Amino acid sequence: MxxxxxxxxxxxxxxxxxxxxxxxxxxxxxxxxxxxxxxxxxxxxxxxxxxxxxxxxxxxxxxxxxxxxxxxxxxxxxxxxxxxxxxxxxxxxxxxxxxxxxxxxxxxxxxxxxxxxxxxxxxxxxxxxxxxxxxxxxxxxxxxxxxxxxxxxxxxxxxxxxxxxxxxxxxxxxxxxxxxxxxxxxxxxxxxxxxxxxxxxxxxxxxxxxxxxxxxxxxxxxxxxxxxxxxxxxxxxxxxxxxxxxxxxxxxxxxxxxxxxxxxxxxxxxxxxxxxxxxxxxxxxxxxxDDHVLWFDAYGTDVIKQELGISPDAYIQMAFQLAWYRTQGEFTATYETVLTRIFHHARTETIRTYSKESRAWVLAMMDNSISTATKRELLDSAIQAHSGFTRAAATGKGVDRHLLGLRCMMTAEELAEIPDLFRDELFMRSQTWKLSTSNLSPGDQFRGTGFGTPEHDGYGISYLPGRDLIMFGIESKHSCPSTSTQVFSDVLTQSLLDLRELCSFHPKAHL
Incomplete structure (x- = not known):
């Protein structure tokens, strides 16, 4: 104190x-x-x-x-x-x-x-x-x-x-x-x-x-x-x-x-x-x-940046995509927080990790007939796309806060006649964050972190990427039969190991 x-x-x-x-x-x-x-x-x-x-x-x-x-x-x-x-x-x-x-x-x-x-x-x-x-x-x-x-x-x-x-x-x-x-x-x-x-x-x-x-x-x-x-x-x-x-x-x-x-x-x-x-x-x-802190100690950001030449945040986000698909057999809209700190009164915007590029890479990882070289090329494309989404969201070019603001400004009378956009099935699915994630900071002095999932059948994941240790605070609901914090932790661990193996087998120039 x-x-x-x-x-x-x-x-x-x-x-x-x-x-x-x-x-x-x-x-x-x-x-x-x-x-x-x-x-x-x-x-x-x-x-x-x-x-x-x-x-x-x-x-x-x-x-x-x-x-x-x-x-x-x-x-x-x-x-x-x-x-x-x-x-x-x-x-x-x-x-x-x-x-x-x-x-x-x-x-x-x-x-x-x-x-x-x-x-x-x-x-x-x-x-x-x-x-x-x-x-x-x-x-x-x-x-x-x-x-x-x-x-x-x-x-x-x-x-x-x-x-x-x-x-x-x-x-x-x-x-x-x-x-x-x-x-x-x-x-x-x-x-x-x-x-x-x-x-x-x-x-x-x-x-x-x-x-x-x-x-x-x-x-x-x-x-x-x-x-x-x-x-x-x-x-x-x-x-x-x-x-x-x-x-x-x-x-x-x-x-x-x-x-x-x-x-x-x-x-x-x-x-x-x-x-x-x-x-x-x-x-x-x-x-x-159902909350749990996962200490992933096989490697950390030093390996991801120096040995593999990849942005640690984008790398970890790809591991989330792979772990989700491996446990669910489908894709979902994924939320990641980015600070819009260049603006005076700004807070955050949404980075949408799930993209056509990340989808293509995950599907390739699930297909043993696809070569590791191709998988690495698809991973590089997904990493580059995520980095681009991050820059855009951080500089005010995101869409989610703008749309949220419009919805929050609607009066009770206006809500009685919701615009077609807000009733659109694709729009509503795109706002359902079954993977809600946030990169807190290296947090070398912290033992863990965490927040709740916004969806009953999803995960809330806060993570602290350190030089030799990555900590994940993962939360889901015991009452949901399709999610399990322990299962997701185990699959996420394997996905991170598979990512390193893929990147080590096919080294690439720094992204």
Whole structure:
């Protein structure tokens, strides 16, 4: 948390610019949308909370969750200076002690935060009712919205199949342990999904009781690459051990009772029942999610670029095409995110990986009668086509955001008579993203990543292409008989091995 705040301060002072883009202004504008803001539920369409001025205490605080209670901690003083890390540690420990006292006295929090995981119109209705109960709720709600970042201290360590906070974990950095961590970051503990979170905050650091940590992002303010840069900065900085306090067990002055406060809620039986109902609506969604982090360690981007002479992103996208066809026996529209960062207020556009060129190559790979030389030529054509689609989409020459914008601008009356284009079968199929993919970044400090599939019979795939290791966060639905995250992971692994064999057998000039 201290390094995240340091990053924010240094960026505001223009002391650092990330090396992920030559356009530092792009990053400086969008990273600001992660701080002091929340997503606000409204019927039909959400909005963002208004940005506070930098002076009120609520704008100089972070939001902390523990045992479903919310606290705010002042982390920037009235002189706009970040508090020392030792003071931050004291305040965190004081809150942990306060929460422990409340639990020991028999107090239990009404898990208001679980409402933020519910369907948006339900949350909008419950938020309106919650705010009507007492002005105190409005004060707490504003403090949450104005807070800089969120921090969840989970009093458990998630283990798959465990109904309690057992710490009997698989070995560290095994697929089973990483998947367990991903599950908790995604939805909290499966026995009480959605708890100890406020999902409307753009950036929430999450720490489990054994110390493993990650983050959950709310996507609407900015794209995932933006907070990931901040997260990586926070991890790679050296730790100054001398900045921390002595062992609390040997120092009676380790807590600080000022600089933080509880957020209180006035609730009634209706809100309590809605929290229970929201959790029950969330539970089947969580249970249906089949997510897994694949660590492909046979080779990485160094081999793809230097030995094979191919763009790593296009190469990986071709592996997705081959793996999908091998598991499904057909093709599908494929979504890949590209940043349109050369435009001032731009976000993303769609790269359409599935093309006539990628189709021809995949079909050739499935035909043993076609020579490897021909397969390599077809692969080169598919790679070149994908690179061209990427350049076009990044420079505003894509089609999907334009068409989406037109649809979103239609009024209710206009929607009653949808234009022929939006009813066209080919158009609708082309908007059905059964392969939804995104290249996050090298992310050398991350153990994995992930997001959900937008289609019940598809996959959501986020990937981190590193020099010697490619990490894939793959999600599908248990309830779909035609998809399986484990099967797709296995086939994707084989497809990547087959790609290297093809390219090594027929080396080509750099593309």
């Amino acid at each position: 201290h390094r995240s705040l340091e990053f924010k301060r240094r960026l505001e002072r223009q002391e650092i610019y990330p090396n992920t883009t030559k356009n530092g202004l792009w990053f400086q504008r969008t990273i600001g949308l992660n701080f002091n803001i929340s997503r606000i539920p409204l019927k039909g369409c959400d909005m963002f909370s208004s940005l506070p001025s930098p002076t009120p205490p609520s704008a100089r605080a972070i939001l902390l969750h523990i045992h479903n209670w919310q606290y705010t901690i002042e982390v920037i003083n009235s002189s706009s200076q970040t508090i020392p890390v030792g003071i931050l540690e004291q305040r965190l420990l004081s809150i942990v002690e306060d929460a422990s006292r409340r639990l020991n006295s028999g107090e239990r929090a009404v898990p208001v935060g679980v409402l933020t995981a519910d369907e948006r119109d339900c949350w909008a209705e419950n938020q309106e009712y919650l705010l009507s109960l007492s002005p105190l709720n409005g004060t707490s709600f504003q403090a949450i919205n104005h807070s800089i970042l969120a921090l969840s201290l989970d009093p458990w360590t998630y283990v798959p199949g465990s109904s309690s906070g057992s710490t009997s974990l698989p070995l560290p950095n095994t697929p089973q342990e990483v998947d367990a961590h991903l599950h908790n970051l995604r939805s909290s503990h499966s026995s009480h999904p959605g708890h100890n979170r406020w999902f409307d905050k753009p950036y929430t650091l999450i720490v489990e009781s054994n110390g493993r940590a990650g983050a959950n992002g709310e996507h609407s303010p900015c794209d995932a690459l933006v907070p990931s840069i901040m997260g990586e900065y926070s991890v790679v900085q050296e730790m100054d051990i001398d900045a921390f306090q002595p062992d609390p067990s040997t120092d009676s002055s380790w807590t600080e009772t000022t600089g933080w406060q509880r957020l209180e809620w006035v609730t009634d039986e209706h809100i309590k029942s809605e929290c229970i109902a929201a959790e029950e609506r969330i539970r089947p969604i969580v249970q249906d999610s």
